[in-house]
Amino acid sequence: MSDHPFPPRLVRASAGSGKTYQLIHRFIGLLAAGVEPRRILATTFTRKAAGEILARVMRRLAGAVLDEKLRAQVNEEIPREFALDAEAADRLLAAVARALPDLQVETLDAFFHRIAAGHAFELQLPPDWGIGDAATLARLRRSAVADLLEADANAAVELVRRLSKGDLRRSVTEQVDDLVVDLHHRWLESPGPSWDRIPLPPAPSAADLVRARGAIADAPVPLTAKGEEPKHWRDAREAILRALDEDEPQRLAGIGLVQKILDGELRFSSKEIPVEWSEALAAPLAAARHWELSRLIGQNHASRELMGKYDECERHRRDEVGLYDFGTVTRRLVECRATEQLLSAYERLDTRIDHVLLDEFQDTSRFQYWVLKPVFDEVIIEDGSRTFFCVGDVKQAIYGWRGGCRALFDAVEELLPDNSATLLDLSRRSSPIVLDAVNEVFGGVADTMLLPGDADTASRWAEDFHEHSAASPDLSGYVELRIAEREERDGDLSDRDLPYLRAIDVIRQIHEAAPSATVGVLLRRNDRIVQLIDLLRAEGIDASQEGGNPLSDSPAVNRILSALLFADHPGDRASLYAVVGSPLGGHLGLAGTDDRGANGSVARQLRRDLLTEGYGVTLRRLATAIAPAVGDRDRARLDQLIELAHRFGDETGLRPGTFVERVRRTPVESPTASPVRVMTIHGAKGLEFDAVVVPQLTDSWFTPTPTVLAAGDDPIAPPDRLTRYASKDLRRLCSEQLGEIYQKHRAEVITESLSVLYVAMTRPRHALHLILPPGRLNEAPTFARILRLTLGGANAEETGAGEMVLYSSGDPEWARHLSGPTETPATTHPSPRREGGGVAIVSAAPLPSARPRDGAADGGVPASVRTARRFGTVVHQLLEGIEWLDEARLSAQLAEVLDAAAASVPVLALPLLPAAREMVERLLTAPDARAFFSREESARRLAALAGAEPIRVEVARELPYAIETPAGLSRGTIDRLHIAWGEDGPIAAEVIDAKTDGGGAGEAGTRALREKYAAQLEAYQSAVTQLYGIPPERIALSILHAATASSSLTP
Amino acid sequence: MPRPISRHFLGWDRPPLDEAAARLIAAAASGVGPIDLRGRTVVLPGARAGRTLVECLARASGGRGVLLPRIIPPRGLLELTRATDEHPPSDLERRLAWISAIHESEHDRLADLFPDPDRVTPAGTARLASRLDRLAVELAEEGIPLQELTRRTGGGSVPEARRLAAIGALAARAAERLDRAGRHAPFAAQEARPPRDPGPALSIGLSDPRPRVRAALAGLASELEVWIHAHASEADRFGPFGELLGDVCAIPPIEIPEERWRIADTPRGQASHGVSAIAAEEAAGRTATLCVLDGEVRPLLIDQLERAGWRTHDAAGVPLGRSELGALLPALRESLEAGEVARLANLLRHPGVESRLARAVEPQSNGAGLLERLDGVRADRLPVRIPDLARATRGRPLVAAVNDLLAPLAGPPRPIASWAEPIEKIVNDLIGERLPEAMRERFEDAIDSLAAIPEAISAPLPAAEALRLLEGSLLATTVPAAAEAGALELLGWLELELDPAESVVVLGANEGFLPAHGGGPDPILSPRLRAELDLPDDRRRVLRDAWVAHALIASGRRVTWISGRRGDDGVPRHPSRFFLIENAPRAQRVRRFYEEKGDPVAPPPLPIEGISIPPLAVPRPVPLESPRTRVSITALAGYLACPYTFYLQRILKLGELDDRADELDPLRFGERLHEVLEALGNDPAARDSGDPAVVEASLLDSLAQVMRRHHGDHPAAAVRIQRAQAEERLRVFARWHADSARDGWRLHGTEITIPSGEPNFAAHGIACTLTGKIDRIDRHLDGERFRIIDYKTGEAGDSPEKVHRVGPLANKRWRSLQLPLYRHLAPLVGVEGPVEVGFVLLPRDPNAVRFEAAPWGEAEFASAIDEARDTLKKIHDGVFWPPQALSAPWDRVFAGESFGVRERFVESGEEEEAFARAESDE
């Protein structure tokens, strides 16, 4: 054992024992020892939890700075030589703050994502790859299935074979999806020969079968008292013989007598089975086995082939859009051994990992482990320069179905030096009353199993269970196991539903005694959560789903969603009806459900608004229309809908229906969290409640049946034996070939189910209510059976006709001792803004731009608008190049000037140059227009205007000006400004604006142009007045109409 | 020859651009008339700063007015000084050149990039091209030609060197392509051409000029002044061009009065704090600007500001993707690329496309039914490919109209420039009138660029590729939002420094946003490589952001910082490290951030006061004009389940219609099977055959025909599977049918309509008409024995008892009356004598295919008929309220309403049980 302060350590921490607390202090200890924060990798499984780890480290350090008691607490938990004083704690806080961007406190997925981002090429990921959301990935999967079927018609048949049973509520698409996910996942883990491991026993010879038929026909039957062959026996023999005669030996396994023989039982139909029978049946059963197993082997083979092809299809689809899931990323990292090339990985991560801290390690998958393993190998050394720490609880490993592999926890322990593991069984959460029940149940769990194999599994599970004790022995508590009694008001409800109704009663009592007490209603499956919440609400108890419900629990939100569906599907008259019958109908201008023409336009306009204004703005408008008609709760939901609209409405594209789907799938916590939460036990992991109610205790652990059975000898290697699920009949017939693989599966199910029960029972602080439906003790392992046999004691066999409370302990009035007011968030609204509050606001007022866009013709949009605009720009550029043109050298000068100006025309406009040039040349050869470019003529005009001869005339081209006017800033660019100067300054000016757009020929066209640009020219006029002090009447305004080579003077 | 560069410091005393304007005016103020600043070039960090400077100049000139200098952003400087014969390629041309280069590369070269180049898809190629182009542009900003990547970097692993070499080779190819086309790539190594001289220049407030800009500044032939927003005493922090030097720690810590650091729990809470902070500034009479660093907060802030009565102007602009144009381009492309109905459905949802095509397809109804028509065909036939849609009579005109629309873009590859015109035309036709000015300009520029692409850059391409290129340069960009008088400004972080407002409210002041987060690991540029190339890295970004924060405070702005504790996914956020550095009351702040709670400010509510409208409710049934006496037998079950649903579905005839299904719903699946089973009655060879093979052949043959008729040659994946399922069921059914023929049963008729020309049922004195069709009647060879059969194709294969009656054994009630009524009405279809009624079940599990007779005695049948009478009376009397258990789609439409809760709960239990039963294997 090493003597440095941070030896490799693995902490087995029971529920509520504060495992994250351990990890936080290890982190702080390392910091205190001078480790650079960015050298520490700390991982867990959710982003929330990861953020929480960092927050807790910071909080803890801040506490240590400010509060002596907290500092002492921290120092208690870290090696003495690194004990902190306030100043040192503050330094650490600064160090963490500085390192914030480089900290590696994150989920495993995020960590892998980072590595993969730096290795996109090696991993054959496109450079801008990303993680797809669930809906997108599902869509890709469906496309891949379609591709598969297109390429291979038999694939459909193969898939159908697997669908004949299964959840009848779900659509074919959903089932195929699940099936493919499941099979594909298995295939990815074990793609090779693992699917061919079921041995095929030889078929008996025809002669053997003939002999066997004879033997069966002659086999003796125990007679009845009347000396007759009992009917059951007669039927059985007939059925056997018929199966043999029709050459369908596989039917044998379905015959009662044969089943008894296969099960090794000695009696059938209360008569002893003569030994001749099993001998005679040997050959036919071998034939049945051969038949069944050939089929199974064929199917396994087909499955593997199918998944190979499917994998190609899926890969192709994903590569096309560059979206993947975390699993794929992790697998590719394993495939290309990214972490083994650690040097390069570190380099691309811009960091090194010296210290590893892993939370919730029991949920790690094998693939994740293989990516991490090289890192482990590096840091698990004993000189203290690099350290390893890992915490988790195999008893809470309930994510096997998601790839979590509890055996990894033990495997890691193997990597560590001896005595690196510690146990934590002191619960800081639960009352001793609750823990007593937990100890009672899990201490005796092995004895509740009927089958020896199951009992072995349970005892193995229990090896990891050590008696729990309470950190606060005085915490009040109450535990009750009862059978739900039927009451008058239950009417014709079935027994199955009674536990839920009694649960509601219990919740009401708790809620009345202590309104702020939190209650978790934990279900094993998620099918009934929504209905149960509705029921609770109908009973007046505010309940919500952990993580929130989708917003469609609000009628008001639903009306808006209906409006969106209607926009997407104008023929959806069901949605339309709901909209019309709400304030939205009037708001949108929907008269009724019948006017298809008018309604179609409304739908189109709504789609257009969604596209151009965005979902947020449009939905706020709709919500504003409906809000006055609904109460607070709905209004809060409307607000949240608007929030979702802002969040992902604009990713929706052209189909409002996709947004609706997304809203329906997105759980949103209601703003005031209700103290009663309904959730699955899986969802409750990591949470705690004052009271926990579990009303779903009898359902089978073995449904749904898996698609594939898998087994392997090395728990941390992928399974090396796989087969499609074998039914009970088949297993009975082929126990030799299939028994072991099924047993492994069964053991896994039992192990995980025990963990689920453990998680459920360890959530409460004070009270645990376990409610059974009326009925007998199950034989198959269920929660109910375990609880009855461990807690129920003498009452275990009660059916509900007599004693109802099978176990109770503690203080049923515990809730009264719970105090603490409910928190109500402050609600001060900012006062709505007064109009014209007289306060200066930074203005984004449109600068009164004096130049409306040149070039756009009136009315409609010709296809050549673009060209017209660009063309106008080129013409202006050419004109800008001209200062004065004097008569004599016109053409030569013009060519020169235009050549020079042309050089500045951008390459994109070059194609327009010849035409523009031609127009300018035409313009300048027209006498009217040319007069504007002649210095002499200008001087003459300006003299007339000023009533005096100017000293000189100046020209400014493309004159940019800005000036403050009483109305605000005026800014513009004057194409051409001629200024006449007198003795004391400017005396007159002319503004010349060139226009290239149409406006039509002749007088009418000119007038149109003048009207169009009047405001612009007037703005120029007043600017020139202000800039040069020339009175407006001495400023001439002219439009140079390039298209018609004419000019016009504005009066 | 080095030219004099003079640095000047604007100081902290007044807003920097006011100071700059004053200095400019003072220097030019001699004489009369407008102050003439023409001939100078002023380089400012952004367009907004340019506008502000103009305002400042106009103000500073007094009434005289200013003739403006040339005001340009740094990028403009590059254009201004570029030699006139130098034609840089457009981004379209560059990307295209990259794509061509990738296509031309040998397999082995690409293998240096990817382990398996053959797997790279066309879309992957386009993405790689964009990535490489971005890299090239980024490097060009730094003055590094891409081909030099390998040369300039010494170390690195062998694979990395190979990868960089491969990229370099691609770059050389791309540059060569461009060169041949007369374009000079910014990433090509080229001789410097003599720059143009724009005259004397001045840069103001450029705190982070990139090397290329610095080079352009350095290369100016005339005088250059650099005006720096800082106090002269801080001169050491800046290089000759005003670039920040040194490290973050050299910048003084940000001082924040604690009351001006607000912390909210959620993004929404941050927005509310923003609103209240801005209201406070306003109330105090200060000009104020907002800056949102966290994208999640931005729309929420705008939303809340607008609710509270402000208008806003977001300097970030409007994303072009969020427009009719942004939606149209990809929709057009996808319709061209893949002949899938889903793409077409997308395209037709575009308002512009819909209104255009509506006139063509549905002239009589003004096109109202275009989408309804499409949805109808899709829901019915689930066509995947367009030819299968065109096969349906109702689908054909749609397909034709779309083909017409797309015709100008269809056809073989062409020189890419030649697609510009048809694309422009189609866009103008469809949305031209409604495209906002700024977007139109952007679009037209892009079209110009497309039209200008020389043929030498790329082989001819189909129109879809031209559209993809356009999307690449348009959709990610933004156009300036229309300005509105009196609107609140939302500025970007880097714009704040030169903004003149007295107060600033910064939202999203969290780690990751302040300072801005770097891009994370990159597959091409490793951190080592970045450092070696001296590329902008986190250090520089932090330096820049710290400087802005410092400048805001040093120049006396009142800054309110708002941070959030969590993002909108609930994931914890952390405070900006700027708040926790040296000398800060770090620990207190950490506690405040992590340990306190709550959103003390509530967001402005939706306006409701003063408006009174009736509360939202489920619409009540409207009394019927004439009582309903004609009812179909199967509809009665609907009434028994929920009278209101019956009213909606059967009286108002309302139903949902969408295209979400990708498989046959149970109803349609049943219809297909019924069609097949009906056809059996018309096949003389099979209808009474005792040979399962003959029956099976007949059934499968009809199935093939039926499926083909409805679903074409390429049915959806799920439909293929359903078809295979149907085959399985029919195979077993064939055996059952043959068995029953051998047992002496003969098909007496299929699809027998119950005569309903006149009333056929009396209900409490009301003459009613029941309508319906009997699936099948069998007659036994031995004489007057009949059985009336209803085919049930539901997945579960529920028995007649389960389908018809519900409740505890002692107290069952009817929930369907179908079989009893068939029996009751049998004489009307000529069935007299002993008759059995029952189901032939064809459930999911083919082994469960069987005939199951109704088990009831005379008394039960009679009670069913009584129930029918009562029910018909209620329908006649118009009793449709209250609802009981709404069924689809009404359970969805009216979800959240408080009726039917218990029914739904019970139902969920039944379903669960059925599931457990089906799945159980113990």
Ligand code: SF4
């Ligand atoms: S790490 Fe930060 S504080 Fe330290 S020298 Fe660099 S910039 Fe300054």
